[in-house]
Amino acid sequence: MRMRHRALEILVLALVLTAACAGKPGQPAPASLNILITNDDGIEAPGILAVAEALRPLGQVTVAAPSEQKSGSSHGVTSDKPIFVRESERGGQRWIAIDALPATCVRLAVEKLLPARPDIVISGINRGENLGTVTFYSATVGAAREAAFLGLPSISVHLVASRGMDYETAASVTAQIVRALGRDGFPKGTFLNVNIPPLPREKLRGLRITRQDTRAPVDHFDIMAAPDGSTAYIPRWEHLEPEAGDTDIWAVRNGYVSVSLFGFDQTAAAPPAAGRALRRLESLSFSVTHN
16 A cells, blocks of 8 residues: 555656646746755855755745765764854855754754744755665765655755756756645655756756666775875775666666655565565564573
8 A cells, every 4th residue: 555655646746747847947936935955065065056046036045054065974963063053144045054964954954043944955956966876875865864854845956977067957957846846745754866967958858757776886996005004995986877767877867857756764665575574583582481
């Protein structure tokens, strides 16, 4: 039953987003939104500047983001030191620089810094893709997941890295998605992960609702001798080539905006066969026996 409901949710989401992205970018929002924006690239990153401007017509925008780069920190939280906050006003928007990891920026903003809960949280626009299982490492995704923990609609947005990063197009696509979904566009306990190809708007082939590619990332560790005689390993990684046609990696590599519906109930992701295999554990007894 749960899988049937999730399939219906994905179908409705696909219809809404496909219709929205086929329309004109200048269409008005159905209602003014209170929008919170964060990221993991830092508050001065070009992606967050672009999306804050693009979302301005949709309502009241507040930016609460790390004061510096925090990429790759996954869903880490700041809990071992005081958190310093610096506020400014930019073009009528409230900008809050926070000395904390992205997930903590979201929670601090929602619980202490904002006068009211936001209608939607946007994390990004991230410099570089977060597709497949790499999403587990992403602090951009982690910040959106934190908002979902708090019962808030949230979207993590990523622009595939290229020589001339076109954040304006990515921000425009993001605004169309937010406009289409509004404040109640997808169910609680879920959030969206959006990846945008590095293409001009007119060359984007459309939008696909995708599943997460579940293949392991390809990492390499190159060995190097350090001057002090110790051994160093230099990490690097490579992009996966597309495989199945319904995945996020396939969609982006083929020129589509990828939108994946993520959840945070990790027990729901286990296949039924795995659950049945574990049922035998329920017969274990932990009572003390005496010989």
